[in-house]
Amino acid sequence: MAIGEPVSLLDGLATTRAIRRFHPDPLPPDHLSTILFSATRAPTGSNRQNFRFMVLTDGPNARRAKSILGESFRSGWAKKVETDGYRSGSGEAPNSPKARMARTMQFFVDNFEATPAVVLACIKTRHDSLIDGASIYPACQNLLLAARALGYGGVLTGWHREVEAELRELLEIPSEYAIAATIPLGRPLGNHGPVRRRPAKELVFDDSWATPAPWLTEPSGTQHTAAGPSENG
Amino acid sequence: MAIGEPVSLLDGLATTRAIRRFHPDPLPPDHLSTILFSATRAPTGSNRQNFRFMVLTDGPNARRAKSILGESFRSGWAKKVETDGYRSGSGEAPNSPKARMARTMQFFVDNFEATPAVVLACIKTRHDSLIDGASIYPACQNLLLAARALGYGGVLTGWHREVEAELRELLEIPSEYAIAATIPLGRPLGNHGPVRRRPAKELVFDDSWATPAPWLTEPSGTQHTAAGPSENG
Numbered sequence: 001m002a003i004g005e006p007v008s009l010l011d012g013l014a015t016t017r018a019i020r021r022f023h024p025d026p027l028p029p030d031h032l033s034t035i036l037f038s039a040t041r042a043p044t045g046s047n048r049q050n051f052r053f054m055v056l057t058d059g060p061n062a063r064r065a066k067s068i069l070g071e072s073f074r075s076g077w078a079k080k081v082e083t084d085g086y087r088s089g090s091g092e093a094p095n096s097p098k099a100r101m102a103r104t105m106q107f108f109v110d111n112f113e114a115t116p117a118v119v120l121a122c123i124k125t126r127h128d129s130l131i132d133g134a135s136i137y138p139a140c141q142n143l144l145l146a147a148r149a150l151g152y153g154g155v156l157t158g159w160h161r162e163v164e165a166e167l168r169e170l171l172e173i174p175s176e177y178a179i180a181a182t183i184p185l186g187r188p189l190g191n192h193g194p195v196r197r198r199p200a201k202e203l204v205f206d207d208s209w210a211t212p213a214p215w216l217t218e219p220s221g222t223q224h225t226a227a228g229p230s231e232n233g
Numbered sequence: 234m235a236i237g238e239p240v241s242l243l244d245g246l247a248t249t250r251a252i253r254r255f256h257p258d259p260l261p262p263d264h265l266s267t268i269l270f271s272a273t274r275a276p277t278g279s280n281r282q283n284f285r286f287m288v289l290t291d292g293p294n295a296r297r298a299k300s301i302l303g304e305s306f307r308s309g310w311a312k313k314v315e316t317d318g319y320r321s322g323s324g325e326a327p328n329s330p331k332a333r334m335a336r337t338m339q340f341f342v343d344n345f346e347a348t349p350a351v352v353l354a355c356i357k358t359r360h361d362s363l364i365d366g367a368s369i370y371p372a373c374q375n376l377l378l379a380a381r382a383l384g385y386g387g388v389l390t391g392w393h394r395e396v397e398a399e400l401r402e403l404l405e406i407p408s409e410y411a412i413a414a415t416i417p418l419g420r421p422l423g424n425h426g427p428v429r430r431r432p433a434k435e436l437v438f439d440d441s442w443a444t445p446a447p448w449l450t451e452p453s454g455t456q457h458t459a460a461g462p463s464e465n466g
Contacts, residue, residue: 006241009242009382010267010379012245013375013379013382033449036433037247037437037451041246041249043388049436053436053437057439125363129361129362129363130362130363131366131391132363132366133363133369134391134413134414137374138370142374144371149241149242150243172442180366181367203273203282204270205285205286205288206290206292207294207295208287208292209287209405209407213266213269215263215265216265216270219270
């Protein structure tokens, strides 16, 4: 996708996928501005707007934070390789989706420090509860969609958790804010395939549980995949 | 906004607001399909796609579920009127934003049963934790944005919680799925103003906490509001 190519809202929703390999070029300030502005227009519970976005580009804290996060991402990925069996089963075949995913992830974590922009999405909350997510993850999705609109990409990750104490101290994040996501952003490197999800029929029910919606159709050319690694073995 | 009017991705992100007053007309099947399909294209942690969307329109369970939810919404709103002081302070002036919001909310809860479509967004999870929200609320945002693209609107609510046991029994929702949101959808009734949020400068920090991002600007004409009721008294 070329920078500046116009994207319709519906097309954007259907074509925004996780991007983990980035050109090291910085994002121009006006693009970064549009992406973050779009995030802040998202809804929050009772319009409290209790979210804050910490943007890390090339400042002194940013460099240190990226290094802390890079170590955490590498260690997180190393663990996931073991627990999710990336080196067994279909992961052994170099052209399997699993093996390709493993190479992308390895590149991602090995080059984390060169990510042009990393956004920490924070939310003021006293609890660790699902419903609080309703006031921060819509904004994260807006952020990723706005990035897509301008020819960038990113991915929503939770691998800051192992180094959260260190990050909080460095960035002086107040204790009443939780870090809900770490989102690296940049211009995609290489070719990126289409969004692949399970067939919508498996995910949308009509009037009762597990009853497929008779009115549901998918656009022609929709590509599918089974659920992620943990449920596939 | 007219049905079918094309919307760019960036414009959609900046102009999608909560809609709580609906025409009672049903959504055409192809529009409902596009809205739900768009929701299912959202990301989930490790692409596990552990979300399910229960769509309630005019089936027998839908009618009963809307009635159960309607009672819960009315009781939830009645409590909020008291706790958030909708009848005191600026809420006493009939043209204040607070009083207008109160009238919209009263209409919303009084007419809940006539909402054309209600979507229960469910997620398979063993915990009640913030991070699980990363696998369901991006999809909820996609759903609301897709509705906007087609001239509909909705709002993400959590007022199913008081009647969750009853809903689960009626709809046979398995115990391993949490209901993360109840989202009413329909064609907006009347005029709806712009999205109003806090100035983006208050929400986006650069390199350290509470340091406004120097590169951040807002499009001209951006409208603002302070944070929601609880922080305003």
